[in-house]
Amino acid sequence: MTKKKILFTDLDGTLLSLNNYSFQQSLSAIEDLKAAGISVVFCSSKTRAEQEYYQEALGLNEPFIVENGSGVFIPRGYFQKPIAWNTYVTDRYEVIPFGKSISHVRKAISSKREEHALDFVVYADLPVRAVADLTGLDEEGSVRAMQRDFSETILKGEVTSRFIEQLDVEGYHNIPGSKFQTIVSKTADKGRAVNVLSALYKTEFGDILTYGLGDSQNDEAMLAAVDHPYLVQRPDNSWIDLNNVQAKGLAGVGPEGFSRLVKEILE
Ligand SMILES: [Mg+2]
Structure with a gap:
């Protein structure tokens, strides 16, 4: 067979x-x-x-x-x-x-962002038009990219190594992409x-x-x-x-x- x-x-x-x-x-x-x-x-x-x-x-x-x-x-x-x-x-x-659900991921990111007074933005922070501008996707493509189940992407602004370390302790790592970095559960x-x-x-x-x-x-x-x-x-x-x-x-x-x-x- x-x-x-x-x-x-x-x-x-x-x-x-x-x-x-x-x-x-x-x-x-x-x-x-x-x-x-x-x-x-x-x-x-x-x-x-x-x-x-x-x-x-x-x-x-x-x-x-x-x-x-x-x-x-x-x-x-x-x-x-x-x-x-x-x-x-x-x-x-x-x-x-x-991976952990997107609500957990977003909660972890925003609480650490606040704690470290960082001003980066992720998909969840932006309207479709702004996502399209930053990613080069068209609006429909942007809508699809924004529908996230498990991970978030930093689209603009800086993160610090201290921020990444603290997210690491909480079970996330930072995966560099060709354009952006994405916060993903280590699992x-x-x-x-x-x-x-x-x-x-x-x-x-x-x-x-x-x-x-x-x-x-x-x-x-x-x-x-x-x-x-x-x-x-x-x-x-x-x-x-x-x-x-x-x-x-x-x-x-x-x-x-x-x-x-x-x-x-x-x-
Ligand atoms: Mg490839």
């Missing part, structure tokens, strides 16, 4: 082109994966609403991992077998939370999310084969948790150096590398 295959993939700079967040170049590869019954699981820093947008645009109905491993969203009824994890249910999903972990989801696939399908694809350092935990880790090229044609994972470098920047891997999987 052939094994059920699952492709865990980063979005920005991997499935999506880095300069315009477009999925056009990955579209036909996604269609090939769907036709072959291979599951595509997004694993990124993006929010539920952002990932839903891409799921819908690509005609996918798969589990996905949000906000840097803070939670796994599984479409209700996706697995026939019960999910043996601590979950909560929404109208569309069973959710496995790894959030892309690798753990991939492992838990893989175990669910195993329970459902028996033998599975997992692939992982990313473009940057913050994909390392995801790549460490799969059978076959791969990297796409960065816009300068280089592959990022990973500390502890031997990932295979694909020829092709972003979506071009994504499409190449899909070809390899299908061969």
Whole structure:
């Protein structure tokens, strides 16, 4: 019997082109994966609403991992077998939370911000228009980025090392992104999310084969948790150096590398 295959993939700079967040170049590869019954699981820093947008645009109905491993969203009824994890249910999903809820995160941030008399701003502080100006997203994209379940991003202003240290004591760390830094629960972990989801696939399908694809350092935990880790090229044609994972470098920047891997999987 052939094994059920699952492709865990980063979005920005991997499935999506880095300069315009477009999925056009990955579209036909996604269609090939769907036709072959291979599951595509997004694993990124993006929010539920952002990932839903891409799921819908690509005609996918798969589990996905949000906000840097803070939670796994599984479409209700996706697995026939019960999910043996601590979950909560929404109208569309069973959710496995790894991070603290956004209300806890925001409370911790604002109390420390006040204590240290800092004047940085996060998503929750701003109207849509201001978020759009700071992020370069359009207004609809900004609304999706603002719908946060587990983590907050510092969009403007300075934080101090003392502030970061105190949040660390409370169970949060600071994940630097390409433009902004995000405060995330330490219990959030892309690798753990991939492992838990893989175990669910195993329970459902028996033998599975997992692939992982990313473009940057913050994909390392995801790549460490799969059978076959791969990297796409960065816009300068280089592959990022990973500390502890031997990932295979694909020829092709972003979506071009994504499409190449899909070809390899299908061969
Ligand atoms: Mg990326």
